[in-house]
Amino acid sequence: MSVLIVGSTALDSIKTARAEVPRLLGGSASHAAVAASFFGPARLVGVVGEDFPARYLKLYRKHHIDLEGLRIAPGRTFHWSGEYEVNMNNRRTLATELGVFATFSPQLPESYRNSPFVLLANIAPSLQHHVLDQMRRPKYVVADTMDLWLNTALDDLLRLLKRVDGFVLNESEARQLTGEENLARAAKKIHRLGPRHVIVKKGEHGAILSAGGKLFVAPAYPLERVVDPTGAGDSFVGGMMGYLAGARGPVEGNLRRAMIYGSVVASFCCEGFGLTATTRTSRAAVEKRVKELESLTRF
């Protein structure tokens, strides 16, 4: 089954202690769609400007991503630039140029409206709502977010939480949203806001799933060298949704394994700038790391 993915489609200029790389393909939807594409068909909803390099359209196509929902609008592509410290958990945004995203209102092609799996990747909650309004009874909807929306669009986000099956956010966002330092308690509070599946991302420490009154602790794949963590969270949720859409049986029974696949795709993402490493890997390489994670956690 296919996954519809809405989110940002951007050009990222990234600086680390070791290198500086301008205008790479980035954005939450780009990372999530490439991640999902390892497991089945992905449909992209987004907007880019007239400056969007043709080679990046080619890259999407190489991954068989359906681009019918990608609009090329007059103006410039959303551009983000950021810098990482030596400890890559710390980064700061140097510039955000919204470009064509400033006036974006996603219109779904007719062919997208019955997608069974919907990933509302990180983007303004109002746009996530707008996409959901156009869907016909999707089977499973997950929303991702970021601290920006907690600060600037909390009401929209809280309304959104009542419309989704799963909600993904990182540790500090979970604490901010609930006022709870303890993540197990924070997850319980988030359930009360709507979603029956709550996933808290902890970066290099993995992720936690709270579902059906139980927790699942998913490890991160341990990497010896992190080149650029940009998009790792988007890759995680994209890989997870791709795996879920491709798996048989009810979502509940596949969710843990889906998180492991998401974790593994995110590990590849971190090994190169932007999407460089993710786009170079293969389903077989993903399977190999999933097996390694099994042996890394067995006791």
Next chain:
Amino acid sequence: MSVLIVGSTALDSIKTARAEVPRLLGGSASHAAVAASFFGPARLVGVVGEDFPARYLKLYRKHHIDLEGLRIAPGRTFHWSGEYEVNMNNRRTLATELGVFATFSPQLPESYRNSPFVLLANIAPSLQHHVLDQMRRPKYVVADTMDLWLNTALDDLLRLLKRVDGFVLNESEARQLTGEENLARAAKKIHRLGPRHVIVKKGEHGAILSAGGKLFVAPAYPLERVVDPTGAGDSFVGGMMGYLAGARGPVEGNLRRAMIYGSVVASFCCEGFGLTATTRTSRAAVEKRVKELESLTRF
């Protein structure tokens, strides 16, 4: 088989956002010995002052801890006082009164010298050396440490690392010792300093074992309420060594499971001030949480 444990035996005054509790039984050796006692005989090496409450000696005895190596010296017991922020990962030391620890030089009773398992719990590396000097060919030696010794006794610590089988330290100490942000690489560098087993504690995120060229990722038992994390790291390593001493077969085959048991004992430790919750639990309750951790991590 029995575990010999040397470390601090202290009175801890602990302040959290919710409560303030004076002069509890604490110290690395106290936590580690009680944790080890769930799995078999533990032998304590330490010193306390004449002010040491009789009820704490009784508490040790209730856990069948061999006290032949505990000296009661003229003077006052080592006293530590500290305060936790709402986020319990942050604490600051308010006072450290060494008391009888200032001049402590551990002398092992004859009956201790052939203990097969030796835990050099957190204490000055010179004292850890001194204990090791008195041992007769122990089967398995593990040292724990803290940032203080990296800052003030690095040479002693580096010499110690050549004498131990396993070394336990926390994330930030691993980074400080090696100058490596990445923990997998930090662990590799620590192997080159001596120990064949390197365990990096990550608090609520669990712990990592590097051994035989492979990593093991041990989860922490997720708690909804942390009352006081003081001694959790000591409980972890104490529980681990206790389990190892009680298990059949080579250490290598038991180490992962031993870390899970250590993790579980540490989770009980966090649920009460000082040793309150640890001393109230039972082997059966430990086994129950180990089973829960199995189901929490299965995918």
